[in-house]
Amino acid sequence: MDDARAGLMTVGDQGVSPLRLPAFRRFLLAHLISAAGSAMAPVALAFAVIGQGGGAGSLGIVLTANTVPTVVFLLVGGVLADRMSRSRILFLGNLGAGAAQGAVAVLVATGAATTASISVCACVSGVSSAFTAPAAQGVASRLVPPGQLQQANALVRVPRNAVKVIGPVIGGFVVALAGPAWALGWDALTFVVAALLLSALRLPGAVSPGGSGGLVADLRQGWAGFKSRVWLWSYTVAGTAVVAAWLAGYQLLGPIVAARSYAGAGSWGLVQGAFSAGLLAGTFVCLLWKPQRLVLVSVVTSSGLFLPLAAMGLGLPLLWVLGAAAVAGAGTDVAIVAWSTAMQQQVPDQELGRLNAFNSLGEQIAIPVGYLVVAATSAYWSGGHILLVCSAVILAAGVANACVRDVHRIRRA
Structure with missing residues (x-):
């Protein structure tokens, strides 16, 4: 009787669509609204820095100021x-991030923006991200049945990725025609609206009170759980190199190379739009394909990030760069959904926030170093040469991680 009941519960979990759950729909809508602004923000921020006379060095400082607080407060x-x-x-x-972006928009609109003032606002935004990222990873497991976790993870990314397809393109042309302040102000507004939607979200399940030893004891317990899972820490170590090389190459050098070798903000918006189109395609792949070896799939597909960096580094025509960005985007979204599903299935809910934080910390801790190294070497090396080095780092890290035996062991629950 117990086996039959377990079978019925599994069938029931598989038959319930996450979209039929009101709380999940609210969470989905908040993601969509926030993405409608965030899709334009990278283009606007990059050209806000360039517009006030900054180059790779100034943009590197701003991005570092955004990343360091995230790393410091993530645990x-x-x-x-x-x-x-x-x-x-x-x-x-979300409320804090909206306030930070609103301040940047005002500074840029009034002509008072400097590298220092933009960096302060980026710092506030980074602190906000440090608290929202671990919390967001644990929402889906509270809202949907276990059998629908991958579908829920993919559905959350559908509207975000759909907006990202046209958002960077629109953002690029908004920046080119009206200036970056308008795009930054829109981003701030969407953060505030998303915050209001999330304020009414009620998540089922008890909140863990934590250990009696407080913050330090909780961190020790989380670290013990993290280091006991080889598949988790090996993926994190590889991710340290992959994420740092990708963001330093794409987010820092990308706009600079686009301004010098392509057609500026418009072409860079097209590149980001192609990457987002790939993300959307990858999301639909995840709705149809349920791989068994989730972690291995995530390792292999995320390695495709080397493609657009290599294309830009080699100075290939824009059409080739767009194709490479689309392929990389598709692989990235498959990797994100597969990894989120693996974490939610393999890690108990009461530990999910801390282990996600350790994973995110490991992946992000080298990002400021990557930004600063690229900003410093840009004075001696061409942007193309640096992009080729970043692409090689991504590919090497992926191959090394795929050789870890425990990565092959983790299967879908």
């Missing part, structure tokens, strides 16, 4: 995600 955010209401954390985090 605290992971503990709070396991202790407090995740919907409240998401509300406050």
Whole structure:
């Protein structure tokens, strides 16, 4: 009787669509609205820095100021995600990010923006991300049945990726025609609206009170769980190199190379749009394909990030760069959905915030170093040469991680 009941529960989980759940729809809508602004933000921020006379060095400082607070506060955010209401954390985090982007928009619109002032606002936004990222990873497992986790993870990314397809293109032309302040102001508004939607989100399930030893004890328990899972820490170590090389090459050098070798903001918006189109295609792949070896699939597909960096580094025509960006985007989204599903299935809910925080910390800790190294070497090496080095780092890290035996062992629950 117990076996039959378990079978019925599994069938029931598989038959329930996440879209039929009101709380999940609210969470989905908040993601869509936030993405409608965030899709334009990278183009606007890059050309806001360039517009006030900055180059690779100034943009590197701004991006570093955004990343360092995230790294510093990420573990605290992971503990709070396991202790407090995740919907409240998401509300406050989005509100803080909206305030930071609004301040940047005002500074740029009034002509008062400097590298220092933009960096301060980027720092506030980075602190917000440190608290919202671990909390967001644990929402789907509270809202949908276990059998629908991959579908839910993919559905959350459908509207975000759909907006990202046209958002960067629109953002590029908005920046070119009206200036970056308008795109940054729109981003701020969408953060505030998303925060209001998330404030009314009620997540089922009890919140873990944490250990009696407080923050330090919770972190020790989380670290013990993290290092006991070889597939988790090996993926994190490889991700340290992959994420740093990708963001330093794509986010920092990408706009600079586009301004010098292609057609400026418009062409860079097209590249980001192609990457987002790939993300959307990857999302639909995840709705249809349920691979068994989730971690291995994530390792292999994320390695495709080397393609657009190599294309730009070699100075290939824009059409080739767009194709490479689309392929990389598709692989990235498959990797994200597969990894999120693996984490939600393999890690208990009461540890999910902390282990996600350790994973994110490991992947992001080298990003400031990558930004600063690229900014410094740009004075001696051409942007093309640096992009080729970044692409080689990504490919080498992926191959090394695929050789870890435990990565092959983790299968879909």
